[in-house]
Amino acid sequence: MEVCRIDDLDVTINREGSCEFAKVSYPIRYGRYSEIRTPDYRFQFNLNGEIKFIRGLDKNWPDPLEWLKRTAGNDWVYYSTGGYSGVYDSFGEYYLPCPSYASNATYVNDPFENNAVGSAITAWTGLQARISQMAFGPFPRNIKDFLTLAGRNGPNVLATKARNLHELIGGNITVLPPDTRHVDYEVIPIIVADSCLYRCGFCRIKSHQDFSPRTREDIKKQIQNLKAFYGHDIKNYNSVFLGTHDALNAGHKLIMFAAEKAYEAFDLGQSNIKGANLFLFGSVDSLLNCDDSLFDSLNSLPLKTYINIGLESADKNTLDIIRKPITPFMVEQAFTRMLEVNRRYERIEITVNFLLGYHLPPGHLSSFIELTENRLDKPYSKGAIYFSPLVNSGSEQNRGIVRKFYKIKALSPLPTYIYLIQRL
Numbered sequence: 001m002e003v004c005r006i007d008d009l010d011v012t013i014n015r016e017g018s019c020e021f022a023k024v025s026y027p028i029r030y031g032r033y034s035e036i037r038t039p040d041y042r043f044q045f046n047l048n049g050e051i052k053f054i055r056g057l058d059k060n061w062p063d064p065l066e067w068l069k070r071t072a073g074n075d076w077v078y079y080s081t082g083g084y085s086g087v088y089d090s091f092g093e094y095y096l097p098c099p100s101y102a103s104n105a106t107y108v109n110d111p112f113e114n115n116a117v118g119s120a121i122t123a124w125t126g127l128q129a130r131i132s133q134m135a136f137g138p139f140p141r142n143i144k145d146f147l148t149l150a151g152r153n154g155p156n157v158l159a160t161k162a163r164n165l166h167e168l169i170g171g172n173i174t175v176l177p178p179d180t181r182h183v184d185y186e187v188i189p190i191i192v193a194d195s196c197l198y199r200c201g202f203c204r205i206k207s208h209q210d211f212s213p214r215t216r217e218d219i220k221k222q223i224q225n226l227k228a229f230y231g232h233d234i235k236n237y238n239s240v241f242l243g244t245h246d247a248l249n250a251g252h253k254l255i256m257f258a259a260e261k262a263y264e265a266f267d268l269g270q271s272n273i274k275g276a277n278l279f280l281f282g283s284v285d286s287l288l289n290c291d292d293s294l295f296d297s298l299n300s301l302p303l304k305t306y307i308n309i310g311l312e313s314a315d316k317n318t319l320d321i322i323r324k325p326i327t328p329f330m331v332e333q334a335f336t337r338m339l340e341v342n343r344r345y346e347r348i349e350i351t352v353n354f355l356l357g358y359h360l361p362p363g364h365l366s367s368f369i370e371l372t373e374n375r376l377d378k379p380y381s382k383g384a385i386y387f388s389p390l391v392n393s394g395s396e397q398n399r400g401i402v403r404k405f406y407k408i409k410a411l412s413p414l415p416t417y418i419y420l421i422q423r424l
């Protein structure tokens with residue numbers, strides 16, 4: 001760590017954050033980063049000199065324990081404590097990430113409507129212009145290097161970089177698996193297959209393309225380009241997301257190829273953050289078509305694999321209404337397979353999603369309760385169930401949905417949380 005005072009700014013480079021992702025109820029940073037502290041803000045930068053976190057220090061900031069984070073896709077997300085009123089019970093985390101774009105959030109107050117939050121982003125723009133000048137000053141070599149990097153990464157450059165990220169993987173990541181919350185959504189995305197099998201009627205993120213796996217050449221090229229894209233900051237990543245909506249259907253060989261190549265190329269074993277992870281989505285069909293050999297292979301990797309399956313409902317009426325072309329029998333089989341894989345494989349966790357809606361038929365919840373009651377004789381900590389709200393934020397119905405969620409949670413023998421959709 002190196003510190004330098006420049007006028008009213010405290011510049012610290014190479015700060016060391018936690019080397020493990022943790023669930024804590026106070027601001028925490030991971031890996032290594034640099035910081036510029038002004039009288040009013042703490043601005044924190046990743047190892048490429050790109051702004052990553054902002055925390056207000058004056059009395060206007062909504063809460064001294066809350067902060068703003070900028071993602072690799074160049075979105076701002078506000079981390080709210082939610083007053084700590086039930087955030088952990090609902091989401092499995094102490095902080096509620098509130099993205100600056102429309103999502104499926106059930107909270108009513110949008111933090112981006114608070115002037116202090118907008119002002120913080122504007123203050124960073126002002127600081128960025130100032131540091132690009134400061135980089136010419138007579139400062140120690142490492143400080144100058146950091147200022148030069150940070151001075152180059154203005155708002156337009158960061159917006160272009162985010163576009164480049166999506167171009168180099170050949171698509172947008174419209175949704176991350178809920179399990180990526182375990183690594184604060186910090187994943188390097190590689191697309192192994194585009195689109196999904198079903199194109200369900202209710203789904204807002206579906207692609208109209210047919211499901212199509214990428215070639216090995218394409219995956220290799222993505223990995224090479226991603227390594228260059230993440231640059232120095234790649235050391236702060238320990239996780240990969242294989243996209244997009246049904247990577248499990250890409251098949252044993254392609255999944256293993258991508259996972260092994262990424263682990264090696266990104267040097268995940270030497271990350272600043274311990275414990276490498278692999279995240280992917282699967283579908284009912286892709287899970288039922290997987291034989292044990294894929295799970296045996298995944299379990300032997302030096303990373304933990306999380307596979308999230310969209311079941312949505314075990315009720316025929318609901319599946320018809322949401323136009324998901326699967327049957328309750330398939331949902332039951334997939335659920336049983338999830339339980340079996342979770343018991344057998346130490347380094348694999350399959351999790352599932354169900355919908356949570358105000359107007360869904362009563363059979364939706366009763367079939368869920370039946371599904372879990374019939375298969376589990378006691379509570380288990382592995383194999384989370386996520387309920388994804390079918391809502392627009394801000395409505396009175398959202399409160400009703402949250403109440404409904406708590407009723408289900410109380411009856412569920414598995415860890416049960418709300419799924420907050422976030423993109424990358």
Ligand code: SF4
Nearest residue numbers: 196199200203206245
């Ligand atoms: S819910 Fe999943 S499977 Fe259905 S259309 Fe959307 S992405 Fe595809």
